[in-house]
Amino acid sequence: MLNFVREVFTIDIATKRKLAEMACRVRLGIIESTYGAQAGHPGGSLSSAEVLTYLYFKEMNIDPENPKMENRDRFVLSKGHCSPGLYSVLANRGYFPVEDLPTFRHIDSYLEGHPSMTTVPGVDMSTGSLGQGVSASCGMAIGLKKRGGPERVYALLGDGELQEGQVWEALMFAAHHSLDNLCIIVDNNNLQIDGVVTDIMSPYPIKEKLKAFGFSVIEVDGHSFDELEQAFNTARNTKGKPSAVLMRTTKGKGVSYMENQVGWHGKAPNDEEYKIAKQELLEALAALEVSQ
Numbered sequence: 593m594l595n596f597v598r599e600v601f602t603i604d605i606a607t608k609r610k611l612a613e614m615a616c617r618v619r620l621g622i623i624e625s626t627y628g629a630q631a632g633h634p635g636g637s638l639s640s641a642e643v644l645t646y647l648y649f650k651e652m653n654i655d656p657e658n659p660k661m662e663n664r665d666r667f668v669l670s671k672g673h674c675s676p677g678l679y680s681v682l683a684n685r686g687y688f689p690v691e692d693l694p695t696f697r698h699i700d701s702y703l704e705g706h707p708s709m710t711t712v713p714g715v716d717m718s719t720g721s722l723g724q725g726v727s728a729s730c731g732m733a734i735g736l737k738k739r740g741g742p743e744r745v746y747a748l749l750g751d752g753e754l755q756e757g758q759v760w761e762a763l764m765f766a767a768h769h770s771l772d773n774l775c776i777i778v779d780n781n782n783l784q785i786d787g788v789v790t791d792i793m794s795p796y797p798i799k800e801k802l803k804a805f806g807f808s809v810i811e812v813d814g815h816s817f818d819e820l821e822q823a824f825n826t827a828r829n830t831k832g833k834p835s836a837v838l839m840r841t842t843k844g845k846g847v848s849y850m851e852n853q854v855g856w857h858g859k860a861p862n863d864e865e866y867k868i869a870k871q872e873l874l875e876a877l878a879a880l881e882v883s884q
Contacts (some may be wrong), residue, residue, distance in 0.1 A: 615645040616877040619846045621680025626860040628694030635856040637677030639781045639841040644681040646820045656686035659713045668717045670725025671750040672706040687714035723756030733774035752784030754795035766834040767806025774834040775827045781843035783854045807836040814839025
């Protein structure tokens with residue numbers, strides 16, 4: 593288990609390898625969850641694996657044994673349909689057993705289709721209706737800022753979610769109130785449920801719009817731990833305005849037949865597809881372990 597060290601500004605090779613291994617385990621959990629439910633959203637969960645791993649295993653001040661710790665950093669999955677990704681990283685971080693992941697969406701399971709703060713340890717906000725998570729994050733950030741503590745708030749959005757008007761109202765609020773303890777993260781994989789985001793309703797140019805709304809914007813490869821490290825360090829040291837990390841990602845990352853395929857936005861693998869996905873991820877994990 594990686595210890596929380598907020599002061600570190602570079603990733604050594606050993607730590608980066610551990611993060612890569614954990615991202616692979618998070619992806620395995622995503623596949624186990626969606627296969628077990630025969631439902632769910634693997635594509636956008638897989639594209640978020642690195643950032644979720646980085647946040648929960650390096651960036652955020654959290655304690656799985658004390659999920660409601662008062663001075664913890666907060667995370668809000670604004671794109672709540674990607675709960676398989678959040679559940680997998682929470683389980684691997686020790687909030688609940690990894691063995692529970694295949695019960696996802698089962699009638700008697702606490703792992704509901706969208707994150708629920710009333711049933712799942714480590715979930716700070718119930719989400720599902722796109723756009724609302726950003727507003728909740730702003731509320732958390734302004735409350736923590738008024739209290740004067742060091743806590744930070746992180747919110748993960750999808751690029752299709754930027755089509756929601758409520759997002760921009762919340763971003764305007766965040767800039768107006770100088771919420772420099774807020775960092776939003778946009779998973780820019782360029783695909784949403786109905787197709788390519790530019791075909792549905794283009795949010796581009798995203799960087800320029802976020803800047804115009806008063807955000808400090810950092811663009812990164814969302815699958816690079818080095819770039820994520822630099823981005824979150826920059827965000828943490830930005831004062832007087834909120835930050836946005838704009839991640840270029842590949843939907844379905846890590847599973848060959850899912851990568852950049854819009855059909856895997858909200859579909860579970862069948863028996864054969866499950867075997868292929870699991871084999872690919874286990875091979876990737878083995879290769880990382882051998883390279884130590």
